[in-house]
Amino acid sequence: MPAPTRRTFLALGAFAGLLPLAACTGGGGDRPPRPREQDPDTALRLRQLAATDALLADYDAVAAAAGPADAARLTDLREDLVQHREALARTLPPSAAPSASASASAPAPARGVAELAAAERRTVGLRLADLAAASPELARTLAAVAASGAAHTAALGDTGAFDAAAPAPSGSAPAPSGSGSGSAPAPSGSASAPSPASADTAALQAALAAEHAAVYGYGVVGAFLPVGPQREDGRAAYAAHQARRDGWQRLLAGRGASPAAAAAGYRLPFPVKDAAGAAQLAAHLEIQLTASYADLAATAAFRAEGAAALRECALRAAHWGADLPALPGITEAAGSTGPTGSAAP
Known part of the structure; x- marks a missing residue:
């Protein structure tokens, strides 16, 4: 948008100067100032x-x-x-x-x-x-x-565990031990529920796309984790993201929307060569998901689900060693990116 010129400001000033004259010609006299609207x-x-x-x-x-x-x-x-x-x-x-x-x-x-x-x-x-x-x-x-x-x-x-904002789906997996999030809650709603607004649907589609990327990323994470508690945590997180992905797909399809498909392949944000890199990737995936779920928490139709998913992702990110920002999903690390939907290397 081009910056306003001096001529624009002069024109606006001239127009503003007409307003009191027009009010005076109406014969209404002085009008009381309009009360300032309070932030709801x-x-x-x-x-x-x-x-x-x-x-x-x-x-x-x-x-x-x-x-x-x-x-x-x-x-x-x-x-x-x-x-x-x-x-x-x-x-x-x-x-x-x-x-x-x-x-x-x-x-x-x-x-x-x-x-x-x-x-x-x-x-x-x-x-x-x-x-x-x-x-x-x-x-x-x-x-x-x-x-x-x-x-x-x-x-x-x-x-x-915190109280779930929505009932857990059948077959959902628990979060990694130490995350404190319990089982992943399923999206609420059914085919008989009213269709959400287009902005709500777009936010849900974005969350689904992020879960597709997370599922792919956790497949890589699991390949580098050693046998033991860490691998079990990776498997639990992988299953939880699969369950949430499947839940979003069912919810979108039931409401007449075509669920976003997974990309043909994903490019990782950095190479993973060992268990330390796998844990770093897991933390990175969860931080990236918080942005999508902060957007979902702002919707009218999926607010509780978005907040619950955001909370779980933040807990998993901290569990994997992430330096969690004060406002997860809003103040995530600048410039960071998750797996991108492109041909896998």
Whole structure:
């Protein structure tokens, strides 16, 4: 789009100058200013900010009583919370957003790491509880923040499964041990459900295409993992991605859409030659999937499914050793790419 010229600004200024004259000729006199429309997400954002500030205070209290090693680990997790807060407050006017320092300075009881993990789990539940009522933009943010919080919960030692947002399909496989995600939930919906909007269908097609690539990538991962727990984790993740791929295909077909087909071949983002490279590829695949599922969490038709899948991918990425961003799917590593649909080398 070309930059506006000086002549354009002059023309716009002249047009704006006509508006008060036209209003005066109407004989209506002075009109009261139109009230500013409030962001419909304001109440949700404020509630989520309050929950974030309470969690920040908990981190500060636990870190103050922890040893140097634990304090450093908690500081890293706390930095993610600061980014969560910034994302949640992004559209609020300064006068509406509460002060982070004021909230965080409130006294909080010093608690242990296990209780901090429980607080993270409760906060994830609060994120997901507001998901349905949020705008698409806020829903994407809440899904990413919840995924990060789930990873924090696991990092703090609570690896229990989170409640699935949708029922698990028959034959679904559990996630890798240590991921804390339980079995992969299946897409909801049936052939009798109303057709989703075209944007929702496009997001689901993109998620399906990403799962095709992930299934191919995990086939490579499994070939280089040694016999033992690591290979079992790879097999479980491979089966879980197959189950989710198949579920998306059934859902799209049942709603009258033609499911996206897998590419003839995929080019890997980097060569895999050993178990370390295989684990790196597995982490990379999961991080790439979070972007597709953040988009799916922003839809109206598949919001819960997208958030659940995003959370599982984030947990698997952390399990494989990824340096998980504070907002998985939104702040993924710049310039990174997954397996591309082209002729395999």
